[in-house]
Amino acid sequence: MTVTLAESLGYSILGMAVVFVMLVLLMVVIFAMGKAMTQGKKRQPAAPAASEAxxxxxxxxxxxxxxxxxxxxxxxxxxxxxxxxxxxxxxxxxxxxxxxxxxxxxxxxxxxxxxx
Amino acid sequence: MGAISETLVNLWQSSGFSMLFDDWRNLIMIVLACVLLYLGIVKKFEPLLLVGIAFGMLLTNLPGGGLYHPELWDAIMDGTKTYGAVLAEGGLLDILYIGVKTSVYPCLIFLGVGAMTDFGPLLANPKSLLLGAAAQLGIYCAFILAVLLGFNGNEAASIGIIGGADGPTAIFLTSILAPHLLGAIAIAAYSYMALIPMIQPPIMRALTTEKERQIKMDQMRTVSKKERIVFPIVVVIFTVLLLPSVAPLLGMLMLGNLLRECGVTERLSDTAQNALMNIVTIMLSVSVGATTVGSRFLTASTLKIVALGLFAFCFSTVGGLLLGKLLCKLSGGKINPLIGSAGVSAVPMAARVSQVVGQKSNPTNYLLMHAMGPNVAGVIGSAVAAGFLLAIFG
Structure with missing residues (x-):
């Protein structure tokens, strides 16, 4: 597939954007996952706390x-x-x-x- | 007496020595293979792969061996022959090469890489993903330059992916888009990965100030077991739904990581990390080396690929560092920009370079774990970049 310089520039901008969008969305998912899990952790020890440390x-x-x-x-x-x-x-x-x-x-x- | 001399002449004519001088390029390739063996064994440049690649190069260029037949693969590419012909007519390395051509080896290597990788630093600091994305800049810069130098789209995409600093990804993409360049691209990718401690530090020093290099980063939070188990499942669902072409690489990477983290498949994780990884590495490296047949390897294109590969590595480092500097500014000086250069995957070499350069400016600075975040993010980033190029040119 032959590509012109203008097309290669377009593909590059699009490619960089795809990588960024994908990893930014992944970052949001990981943040949300971490938040959800740390909140779940905080709620858990509320009841048996007296006998624990x-x-x-x-x-x-x-x-x-x-x-x-x-x-x-x-x-x-x-x-x-x-x-x-x-x-x-x-x-x-x-x-x-x-x-x-x-x-x-x-x-x-x-x-x-x-x-x- | 006549029969004896005739036998000796026949023996000489059927020996590799008589054919050795038929094509001078074979001789150069044999010398080059020996140089690469020296670099791998004595200088320890990515020896696990370079020794295999160099030996494959040596075997394929020794005339008369018949281990690898490039013309057979041309016929398969043209559609005049099928993979069955490889089993019937091919040599040992032709048969091993099927694993490269069908992308089985790079994906299995990713399974092992996933089983060996600790994504904890990335989970503790998800912003690392931004640095992993920025460090893919070199892929696209090299792609544009390759187009300027006259390569077609498929070839330029395969050359650009060297900037991802990820051998299996480079082999995966090249074997699909431009298999005739596989040898040159694999050698360039692995050679530059080995040279990262020499390539990156001057760029890191040029783009950062002494004050920035001295920044100490805060201790990272503890990542729970549950997060580690859920992470590979979430990533694979999320990324494959968004960009299905990344499925083979990221699917295997995350399967390997799940085997490592889930805690109930220790034996499988151990096999993926050690036995399987080693077996596939041997087959992959030897068969990739076999594609470097002198008559096809010693061309101007190879020299251009070597130059473009270096360009790609440098620009990937620049991309990571520039975003690192930006994050440093935005965070009020809490992020050391040196960890940005680790966004070029090359795990864990690039992270070690960040640690070494940081420690030279401040001996009490420990950046290694902070740099591992962008480093493993780079693996995901380069797989996404490869998936994008595959979706466009595949």
């Missing part, structure tokens, strides 16, 4: 090892500590990062629990 992260300077889970602040969000003190948790996270050969600030720890 407190919503706001607590620095927990010296948690009671016998207590339930305590969220501690990490470089990538919060870590739920179950019967583990801050110092032990920090040591464990450092060991995991070292063994995996990955920087600690790129790892996400969700919870640490002592198995008895």
């Amino acid at each position: 407190p919503a706001a992260p607590v620095p927990a300077p010296a948690p009671d090892p016998k207590a339930g889970k305590v969220p501690a602040r990490g470089s990538l969000g919060d870590v739920d500590l179950h019967t583990v003190d801050d110092r032990t948790a920090a040591i464990l996270m450092a060991i995991v990062a070292d063994k995996m050969g990955a920087p600690l600030n790129e790892l996400r720890f969700i919870s640490i629990k002592e198995i008895q």
Whole structure:
């Protein structure tokens, strides 16, 4: 199929527009999907919240090892500590990062629990 | 005595050595294949593909082997022969080439790519899709320039897609629109992908200020498992309904990603990422290399394709960076424009380049995960661009 310069310009503008429109629409869909899912998540813990961990992260300077889970602040969000003190948790996270050969600030720890 | 000498003469005449000098172009191609093998093995330029392509090139240009018959494929293109003729008359590489010609290999490679790709950064920051779209600029700039240089529409579209920096997409489109250019386009695409750490940084430095390169971006939000599972299903429904010609590539990409994320198909995900991917890579690379028969490859068109490919890569980088700068301005300096250059797919090489260039300006800057968003968006963007060109010229 032979194409003139003017046609090639037209196709290019149209092609770029198609790519942008498609990806912008996809972006809107992903935004909507993310919104819907995060809202669903927020609604879910409303009922059983009392028995679960407190919503706001607590620095927990010296948690009671016998207590339930305590969220501690990490470089990538919060870590739920179950019967583990801050110092032990920090040591464990450092060991995991070292063994995996990955920087600690790129790892996400969700919870640490002592198995008895 | 006479019989012995006659046998020796026959043996010599049937050997490849006697035919080697019949066409000087075969010799040049053998040297070129050795250079590419050197680049792949010693310099580690995309070795997983370049070694196979170079070896296919070597095999097809050794006279007398009969592994690949371009004239057979010409007859199939003309409609005078069918695929059945390949099985009856073709060599080993002709048979393997059926997978390229029918687009099976590029689509299976996309299945593996999908299984290996983490779309989390894209889901955490959907604006990355804009950068992935902008970085397709080079495709259309190279397309216009190719038309100016005398290529027809199908050829120009196939050359332009090199700017998408996505090997399987380039092979997919070229095998349908301009199969006679497949070898040159595949080699140009993979060579430039390997050269991204050399091509992109000067453009990145030229188009951004030191202050912009130092921008640190905020931590991305956590993406839930549910979002990761729903994403490939939504994308495939949405994109295929909008542009049906993207179905083979994006369908396989998203199937691979669903296998990875759904959590109940670990074995299939593992096969798609490793065994299947490796098998298809071997077949794809060797059969693409086989299309570089000296008499057809050593033409002025090949040189033009190599030059246009570089042009396409550069303009794709420019497109991503310019939109990155615009987003940086609009966001009040929260977006580092360097992540824009990662919009040329080339996963994860382009994202690594953004990280390296950013870290040179600010050693505490970690742009890698932010750059992965535009990087995987570029894969979707180049597949959409290929789907558009296929819809126009296919």
